[in-house]
Amino acid sequence: MNPFTYSSATAVEDAVRDNASHEGAAYIGGGTNILDLMKENVARPTHLVGLNKLPLTAIEPTPEGGLRLGALATNADTAWNEEVKRRYPLLNQAILAGASPQLRNMATNGGNLMQRTRCYYFYDTATPCNKREPGSGCGAIGGFNRIHAILGASEQCIATHPSDMCIALAALAATVRVSGPNGERAIPFEDFHRLPGNTPERDNNLEPGELITGLDLPAKGFEKNFSYLKLRDRNSYAFALVSVAAALELDGDTITDARLALGGVAHKPWRDQEAENLLKGQPATPETFARAAAKVVESAQGYGSNNFKIELARRAIVRALKQAAEGSQHASDVFLNSNP
Amino acid sequence: MIQQSSTSAAQAGGVAAPPPTGTVRLTINGQQHTLQIAPWTTLLDALREYVHLTGTKKGCDHGQCGACTVLVNGKRINSCLSLAVMHEDHDITTIEGLGSQENLHPLQQAFIDHDAFQCGYCTPGQICSAQGLINEGRAHTEEEIKEHMSGNLCRCGAYAGILNAVKEVVDSKSSESRR
Numbered sequence: 329m330n331p332f333t334y335s336s337a338t339a340v341e342d343a344v345r346d347n348a349s350h351e352g353a354a355y356i357g358g359g360t361n362i363l364d365l366m367k368e369n370v371a372r373p374t375h376l377v378g379l380n381k382l383p384l385t386a387i388e389p390t391p392e393g394g395l396r397l398g399a400l401a402t403n404a405d406t407a408w409n410e411e412v413k414r415r416y417p418l419l420n421q422a423i424l425a426g427a428s429p430q431l432r433n434m435a436t437n438g439g440n441l442m443q444r445t446r447c448y449y450f451y452d453t454a455t456p457c458n459k460r461e462p463g464s465g466c467g468a469i470g471g472f473n474r475i476h477a478i479l480g481a482s483e484q485c486i487a488t489h490p491s492d493m494c495i496a497l498a499a500l501a502a503t504v505r506v507s508g509p510n511g512e513r514a515i516p517f518e519d520f521h522r523l524p525g526n527t528p529e530r531d532n533n534l535e536p537g538e539l540i541t542g543l544d545l546p547a548k549g550f551e552k553n554f555s556y557l558k559l560r561d562r563n564s565y566a567f568a569l570v571s572v573a574a575a576l577e578l579d580g581d582t583i584t585d586a587r588l589a590l591g592g593v594a595h596k597p598w599r600d601q602e603a604e605n606l607l608k609g610q611p612a613t614p615e616t617f618a619r620a621a622a623k624v625v626e627s628a629q630g631y632g633s634n635n636f637k638i639e640l641a642r643r644a645i646v647r648a649l650k651q652a653a654e655g656s657q658h659a660s661d662v663f664l665n666s667n668p
Numbered sequence: 669m670i671q672q673s674s675t676s677a678a679q680a681g682g683v684a685a686p687p688p689t690g691t692v693r694l695t696i697n698g699q700q701h702t703l704q705i706a707p708w709t710t711l712l713d714a715l716r717e718y719v720h721l722t723g724t725k726k727g728c729d730h731g732q733c734g735a736c737t738v739l740v741n742g743k744r745i746n747s748c749l750s751l752a753v754m755h756e757d758h759d760i761t762t763i764e765g766l767g768s769q770e771n772l773h774p775l776q777q778a779f780i781d782h783d784a785f786q787c788g789y790c791t792p793g794q795i796c797s798a799q800g801l802i803n804e805g806r807a808h809t810e811e812e813i814k815e816h817m818s819g820n821l822c823r824c825g826a827y828a829g830i831l832n833a834v835k836e837v838v839d840s841k842s843s844e845s846r847r
Contacts, residue, residue, distance in 0.1 A: 331688075334707035334753050360749045363710070364730050376707070380754055404743075408806075428819025429804070430797065431731060433743045434750060564818035 329366045336378035340507050340541060343377050348509050348537045350375035355539055357400060357436035360427075361443040369453055370444075370460055379436075384541055387411065393547035399438030399505075399540045403493060404429065406437055415549040417659035418575055421556040422496035428565050438540035441494060441504065441520065444531060445487035445595075446567055447476065458484045459528040474633040475569065478625075478641065479594040485528030486631055489521060489596050490567050496556060498589040498597035499573035502545050508538030521596030528595070550575030550587065555651035557644055558591075568592035570641045572648035576612065583607045588620065588649075593628075593641055600624045603645075612653040614646065621645035692753050696721065697765030707753050712736045714752035715762060723763035723792045727821075734820030737793035737800070738762050744800025746819075763792035766799060775799060778836045784829035790822045798834045802841055810835060 333350075337343035347353045354373035356362055357380065365371035384400035387409045395415065397406055406412055407423035427435065435443075449455045449467030456465035468476050468486050476486040497517050504515040521532050534540075553576040560566040571591035577584045586607035589599040603623040610616040621642045628638045651657055689704045696719060703718045712729075715721045715738070724747060727735030731749040738747045739761040767773030775795045778784070785791045797820045801807050807816035813834050822830060 329708045331706070332708060333688075334751070336753075356751075356754075358749075359751060359754065360731055360746070363749050363751070366708075367729065376751075378754055428734065429800065429816055430734060430737055430744050430746045430819045431749075433800075434745045564815055 329363075330369070330372045330374075332373055333375045334378060335375070336381055338381045340382060340384070340539065343379060343382060344507060344509060344537060344539055346375075347377045347539070350377075353377060355379055357439040358402065358434035359439075360431050360435045361439065365444065365451075368451055370451060379438075379539075384438075390544055392544075395545045396505075397437050397543040397545065399542050400436050402433055403427070403435045403437065403440060404432040407432065413659040415551055416496075416500060416545055417551055417657070418499065418549070418554040418556055418573060419493070419496045419545070420659040421554075421657060422492045422571075422573060425556055425558045425568075425571070426492035437493075437543055440491055441497075441532070441540060441543075443490060446490045447487040448472075450487060459487055459524070462527075462529050469631060472633055473631045475567065475592070476631055476634050477594050478628040478630055478634060478637045479590075479598050480523045481595065481629070481631075482524045482526065482528070484526055485524035485595065487524065487528065487595055488592055489531075489594065490592075491597070492556070492558060492568065492571060492591060494521070494597045495571055495573045495589050495591035497543065497545075498599040499575050499587040500545055500549065501587070502543050504540060505542040505544060506534060506538045507541050508535055510535070512541075514544070517597075518599055524595045531595075548577075548585075550577065550585075553578055553652045553655050555648040555657050557648040557651065559640060559644055570637055570644050572641075572644045574645070574648035574652040576607070576649070576652045578612060578653065581611050581613075583610050583612050583616070583653075586620075588624065588645065590624065590641060590645070593637060598624075607649070612649075614650065617646045617649040617653075620649065690753070693756055694719070694752065694760060695758065696760045697762060703752070705752060707751065709752045710748055711738070711750045711752045711755055711760070712747035715747060715760075721762050721764050724796075725789055725792055727790065727793075732821070733790070733793075734797055735790050735793040737796040737820065739796055739800055739803075742800070742803045744797050744819075761796070761799075763796055766795065773799075774837050774840070775833065778833035779830070782829045782833040782836065783826070784833040785822070785826050786824035790820060790824075794820045794822065794830055798837070801834065802838060808838060808842065813838065 352374035356376045384398040386398045449457045455467040502517045504520045555574045558568045558571040568591045573589045575587040586604045603620040606620045625642045692703045694701050725735040727733035729748045731746040736748040740758045767776045801816050807813045
């Protein structure tokens with residue numbers, strides 16, 4: 329790791345001010361990703377602003393009838409929170425599908441959004457990477473790209489966003505609350521992460537120095553009909569090749585509302601509202617699910633080693649929608665993916 | 669001509685100046701330790717190199733293997749992916765704090781009884797992780813224990829023994845709580 333200085337903030341304003349007063353500063357919450365990146369010499373902050381004393385660990389109701397998740401609440405405390413389990417079991421499932429118990433005990437909600445791609449070329453400083461070093465090229469295009477994007481990629485970057493939690497947050501249409509040098513603002517989840525385009529070095533739309541303070545979940549939690557289906561090389565403690573967050577609202581057999589978001593396929597959590605619209609008002613049948621799945625992968629493009637993901641995604645969407653319609657998943661049922 | 673001084677030794681191609689250190693107070697296995705360490709010292713390195721508690725192991729040093737697992741306020745974490753300075757107000761427990769040679773922790777005895785290791789390098793992390801699992805109280809069946817122990821790798825492949833050892837202690841705890 330490069331040498332750096334460290335300070336610990338006890339108030340959000342102090343953290344923001346301290347960050348702004350140090351050139352090359354970064355925030356550190358749980359540290360599970362940034363310290364790893366610092367050990368690999370991918371991240372080289374000169375100063376770390378420690379956040380774990382900030383009063384942002386609460387999980388509490390919002391005036392709008394939703395739930396606010398503190399940015400410093402751990403992923404474990406969030407997944408196992410009684411209100412999350414009862415009202416947002418899709419989020420419970422997605423969080424528990426990711427990482428290990430140790431990492432979930434450390435990683436924070438804000439940090440989960442800020443984690444960077446696990447593209448091996450991004451991590452390997454001996455290879456070119458436009459995300460790590462803009463203009464240097466992309467090792468993954470034309471290289472080994474089994475884990476890479478099939479949707480929304482660019483000629484600059486085909487990296488994927490690694491989070492499971494964020495796929496559920498995209499499907500649930502959460503709001504990201506941030507605080508920065510210019511005050512506070514709220515960012516709809518879909519506008520938080522970015523596609524790579526010509527600026528793959530930017531993962532998200534935070535302005536310099538902005539800090540995530542919380543995540544607001546809307547009142548609607550799709551607690552009856554949901555599925556988080558994660559497909560990966562081993563059945564635990566591995567990143568998704570493809571994951572699907574599916575949530576339905578049913579009136580009898582008719583779909584009255586639908587949410588569909590994918591992980592492991594794009595530079596950001598990939599919510600497809602056109603596919604959702606193909607589900608709404610339709611009967612919850614395999615044919616309906618197949619039409620929505622076909623819509624999602626319509627524009628998909630493989631890069632060689634990851635071509636298999638297109639068909640994998642299509643089938644995973646159909647299966648996740650079927651599971652959601654059946655209401656066969658339950659909060660903290662940790663074996664859901666081994667019993668499809 | 670380059671003016672050499674103690675602070676510019678690194679630039680002149682010599683030995684770098686010693687890193688800036690600060691005082692970090694840690695509570696480890698119930699004992700207070702005051703360390704003079706650089707801010708980039710991980711909790712793992714602080715435990716091993718400064719407090720000389722070498723039971724906690726460095727495996728991958730990237731949060732992938734679980735060999736460095738310790739308990740912080742009763743919760744299991746990877747000490748390699750955390751800075752020591754982030755744990756000043758916390759209660760840290762390592763394998764040395766769970767049992768002693770004279771008085772083995774039930775998990776240590778169960779690991780011996782069930783032949784739950786070969787080389788033993790992952791064992792302190794496995795046992796601290798298992799204690800964390802027991803503290804959480806969410807894993808009871810074999811399938812649940814497997815899933816909740818997935819953050820600890822064993823390259824010798826002693827998983828069957830590890831599972832049996834953890835299951836035995838989990839079962840004894842739940843029968844205790846029923847009494």
